[in-house]
Amino acid sequence: MAAPVLERVTTGPGRRARRRPGARRRDHLTGWLLIAPALAYFVVFLLYPALSALYYSFTDWNLRTEASWVGLANYADLLFDDVKYPHFWKSVSVTLQYTLVAVPLTLVSALAQALLLNAIRRGANLFRLLLFLPVVTAEAAVGAIWRWLYDPQYGLINTLLGLVGIPGQNWLNTPELVIPALAFIAAWQCGISMIIYLAGLKGIPGSIQEAAIIDGAGPWQRFWRVTFPMLRPTTFYLLVTGVIAALQVFGLVYVIFSGNGRSVTGGPEQSGLTYVLHLYLFAFRYDAMGAACAMSFILLVFIMIVTALQFRFVKQEAA
């Protein structure tokens, strides 16, 4: 860091070319002024909301009335009162299923793409660009496009299946198919993981692969004995961040299951009612802000636990 150097320049004895007196105090002022806008943002839109969300989670509150303290009632009702929150556990189950399917599918698909890209020279940039395209697409557009692709009668997927004699499915209206259909979209958007895997692959020294070849290892063996173990840190990083993101999936399901106006259905038999969609409905439809804040803290704690467990077990296994 430059700070010690600067202090030496400004205060060191015997230097002719010294900064003007008062420079230090001016630095303090300039420093605070420069961070002031960012600090204001941080306090108003990050720190205060985080703390107030915790407070409101212990209250009965909507945006129009004063919050009244109810202690742990929101938490207790969410977890145990299936009359007041009939779909809470359903939303937990949907989200866990989605995470368990979508994250592995995304990682496998990203790794496969990265391995293929890493094996070629000519055209690699073009293929990388094409495979990356779905990532930069707005989730509203992604949802709109896939609603049409999954269309039971004229959607591309069913018409293609029909050409090879497989009966089409009503993908987004069959409870058992909703999670796989959503997970497939997630895997379609695996470009970021693919780029990060690609960077990981570039980091594996060629000499190790060559040594394995000399030792007579085939491609399959080389992948499982050399490449995959060397990618452990990358996989771990993508796993942790992927799980955190999947547990919060919202925008895409919101678009996919948009009903009339601003109503949202959560899919057939709530099969697409993810945790955050459920939270959204209670916050902005049923006007239960306090309960929504409690939901967000349950999710926060859950994310922390899952992340800690992954650090504990996946990391340990890797060591």
Add this chain to the structure above:
Amino acid sequence: MRKASIYVALVLLAAVSVVPFLWMLATSLKHGPDIYTKVPNLLPLDKRTGEWAATLDNYAYVLDVGGLGDAFVNSVWVCAILVPAKLLIDALAAYAFARIPFPGRDKLFVIMLGGMMVPAITLLVPRIHVTQSLGMFDSGWGLIVPNIASVLDIFLLRQFFLSLPGELEEAALIDGAGRMQIFWRIVLPLSKPVLAVVTITSFLFHWNDLVWPLLVTNDPELYTLPLALQQLVASPDGGRAYYIMAGATLAVLPVIGVLLVFQRRILQGIAFTGLKS
């Protein structure tokens, strides 16, 4: 032989990746009845005669009746104000955190980094509450001000500023240059790569963002493009795929343009930032 199978696999994967976009584009250019075919058609052809029959009517409809024209303009001005303002605020703070010594600086930086760990969802409800208390709910300000800085971007910029050689700045200080002069004349010109990455990812994020505009606006005149598109999906027109796909194309094309022009910077930047703001 092995090379050939790798290319075959890549072509198939690339097709899965790209065909949905071609399908979107083709549908958006078709006359209504032409989209309902038993055999999928990736070109805008007349269903009966099989002749070329592209039309821009769907675009005209969604831009005007569907409200996507106004929403497009909204998205443009929100990004035109938000992205540069955010970059400036983040860069100023990052420069101070990297180079200007003042008491409490490093502690403050660590606290701000800690804020990054809180999932966005946790903050959603109270953020709307704050926005409302500030009188910005359902206004243009509400689309911009609550997103005006990013701790992640401050972190990335600070790391880059720290990596710059300090000698130049010290020499300028001794020559009597002010901190701001140094920031504008020396630091920023040397930081073009990171400024580009932050600008592009920030543009992509806010251009595509659905959730914040969804929560903070009620007035249809304030809808940004993703929100207007979602509303179109949810409207009685939602069953008419040719309209929806015209709307989706309008949302996707600018972003594909940005990707094509800045692909190297984006793909490099992604390895660090993950495209979040």
